[in-house]
Amino acid sequence: MATLLLRNATCLVTMDASRREIAGGGIFARDGVIEAVGPSTGLPATADTVIDARDQVVIPGLVNTHHHMYQTLTRALRPAQDASLFGWLQALYPVWARLTPEMLATSTQLALAELLLSGCTTSSDHLYLFPNGCRLDDTLEAARSTGMRFHAARGSMSVGQSQGGLPPDSVVEDEAAILADTQRCIDTWHDPARFAMQRIVVAPCSPFSVSRGLMRDAALLARSYGAGHGVQLHTHLAENDSDIAYTREKFGCTPAQYAEDLGWLGPDVWHAHCVKLDAAGIAAFARTGTGVAHCPGSNMRLGSGIAPVRAMRDAGVPVALAVDGSASNDSSHLLAEARLGLLLQRVGFGAEAMPAREMLEIATLGGARVLGRDDIGALAPGMAADFVGLPLDEVGLAGAQHDPVAALLLCHPPRVACSVVAGQVLVRDGQLTRLDLPALVARHNQAARRLVGG
Secondary structure, eight states: OOEEEEEEEEEEESSTOOOOHHHHHHEEEEEEEEEEEEEESSSSSSSSEEEEEEEEEEEEEEEEEOOOGGGGGGGGGGOOOOOOOHHHHHHHHHHHHHHHHHHHHHHHHHHHHHHTTTTEEEEEEEEOOOTTTOHHHHHHHHHHHHHOOEEEEEEEEEOOGGGGGGGGGGGGOOHHHHHHHHHHHHHHOHHHHHSSSSEEEEEEOOTTTSSHHHHHHHHHHHHHTTTGGGOEEEEEEEEEEHHHHEEEEEEEEEEEEEEEEEEEEEETEEEEEEOOOOOOHHHHHHHHHHHHEOOHHHHHHTTOOOOHHHHHHHHHHOEEHHHOOOOTSEEEEEHHHHHHHHHHHHHHHOOSOOHHHHHHHIIIIHHHHTTTSSSSOOOOOSOOOOOOESSSGGGGTOTTTSHHHHHHHHSSOOOEEEEEEETTTEEEEEEESSHHHHHHHHHHHHHHHHHOOO
């Protein structure tokens, strides 16, 4: 059985039940599962793979709970640079309609590489357009090549402009076909086991792009597999004022009421954004254990507002962190996103609204809880060997050695020195071990030019 030893970390942040931070800390793992965590002097002296984490802070791998990885192909696209949500979508739908399976695969690898280099070891991805023969399988196969844990959300749009929806009719699907393909993806790809590398999520896109019937049927499909199978539900909700107005006009209720009416509250559900979730909605989410993926960069970029994360946390709502699509955020740097999340809560609710360590907890344990996992998010015996080392010798961290953990969130975020997922070293000395990054970037840029140029 393969063993791995990380030792000599300047500080090892466990996120365990005691929230221990261990000076000179280390980790010993076997076959991708942690056996021991503590001072390096008390761990085995040798292993098949040894990582010296001297001058590094080691933390549990960050968890990204909402993304649209194909959007890395349309970052900073001029027609959508200065638009709010609905205008931004309307500018980009026609471009995304030209996606191909190869583009999906390349953009998935690129996004995961960017996430991996920024401290992320588990990511969800919400794909809701399937033109030109594209399938969710294209992203799953690409993700498997990277070695990261991957929750693929089989999204969908079924209500086009001719029926009062936002997307053009050319990018929507038949609802029966959506449900059939979603079931196929679950049966083919979903792994309910602990330490699973890939899972499938049932994820109609949004109230303004699918019918109430599809939302209800999607929830029934996910839950038909039983609680132990771990098939979750995900969608966008209450993202901005236009989103609220649409839901009130079309359905006569608030987004939270809409979700509750259709069976979209519960511990097996998480919603992206929730910028405009009101007090009654927050209470309903807390009562039912419904999760939220907080996307601060995207919410700022599109002018959507400041999500009430402080109020959500105080009420007991499970909150996680996410980068959202890389054409609304234009970045997939998850540690940088954590910094934005911390700062944005302080802008909205005061300097004490979000301590650095609480935001790190949201980005690790918070993400694990929202994704329905008890095997990631903390470094302790019996947990997955998913962790990253962040170098302390970078210029942006100079002068912050007295509290290097807080510095990761308050100072300029560094790129990881090492990253381990399931006991496999995916980044060593700041370099990807499974992907040729320059070649991937070149291939991705070529695909982007083809997509945008039509």
